[in-house]
Amino acid sequence: MSTGVLITLAILAVTAVAIVALVLAPPVLQSSGSGLRRRFGPEYDRAVEQRDGDTKAAHKELSERVRRYGTLSMRPLPEDERVQYVAQWAGVQEQFVDSPAAAVAEADRLLGRLVRDRGFPADAYDEQVDALSVHHAEHLGGYRRLHAVASRTGDGKADTEEMREALVGARDLFEALIIAHPKEGHERLRTRRARRMQRRRDGGGTAVPGPREKDEPKSGRRFHLPWTGPTRSA
Numbered sequence: 179m180s181t182g183v184l185i186t187l188a189i190l191a192v193t194a195v196a197i198v199a200l201v202l203a204p205p206v207l208q209s210s211g212s213g214l215r216r217r218f219g220p221e222y223d224r225a226v227e228q229r230d231g232d233t234k235a236a237h238k239e240l241s242e243r244v245r246r247y248g249t250l251s252m253r254p255l256p257e258d259e260r261v262q263y264v265a266q267w268a269g270v271q272e273q274f275v276d277s278p279a280a281a282v283a284e285a286d287r288l289l290g291r292l293v294r295d296r297g298f299p300a301d302a303y304d305e306q307v308d309a310l311s312v313h314h315a316e317h318l319g320g321y322r323r324l325h326a327v328a329s330r331t332g333d334g335k336a337d338t339e340e341m342r343e344a345l346v347g348a349r350d351l352f353e354a355l356i357i358a359h360p361k362e363g364h365e366r367l368r369t370r371r372a373r374r375m376q377r378r379r380d381g382g383g384t385a386v387p388g389p390r391e392k393d394e395p396k397s398g399r400r401f402h403l404p405w406t407g408p409t410r411s412a
């Protein structure tokens with residue numbers, strides 16, 4: 179076999195190995211900065227800002243988060259615990275009217291327990307936030323703000339309006355963690371689409387109760403958490 183043929187075969191072998199490595203690599207390693215930006219949203223901008231605009235360092239940090247927490251599965255939340263959490267959050271909102279600082283501190287503790295019960299790290303706040311950023315980046319800002327404001331309430335450094343905004347902002351993450359596992363949501367969506375298509379094939383145009391109102395599991399329904407109303411000064 180000639181030298182030229184051997185060189186060609188070697189090049190082909192190296193190319194094949196590179197292609198296999200690329201295919202088997204974690205998705206985050208294949209993604210560009212724009213892919214990380216889409217996944218992390220505001221958290222991406224925060225990571226870049228914390229590193230003085232060094233996007234390469236930010237990409238490395240965010241990629242490491244995905245590697246560590248991307249396969250984390252949320253622990254199912256039993257229905258009785260779900261209802262209890264909703265009642266406790268409503269109680270915090272009512273408490274805010276008379277004692278804003280105590281309510282914000284309790285909301286921070288309550289949300290931390292919920293994060294832990296859904297299967298996220300519980301020992302260190304920073305680790306907890308890193309894990310949440312991979313799965314709930316769009317809601318993480320509210321939790322950060324609540325935690326920061328709660329840490330200042332004891333010193334009287336947070337005014338009532340700031341505490342109210344922190345509590346309202348953190349509610350998005352609370353609701354996101356309260357609802358059913360995303361896989362359950364996807365399954366219900368497929369079920370609704372299949373029923374709509376079946377009605378169209380049957381020629382029926384009359385609206386009928388969908389699975390959300392009729393036979394959807396209670397654990398999949400979105401809890402309505404209204405704000406308590408006007409607040410008093412601290």
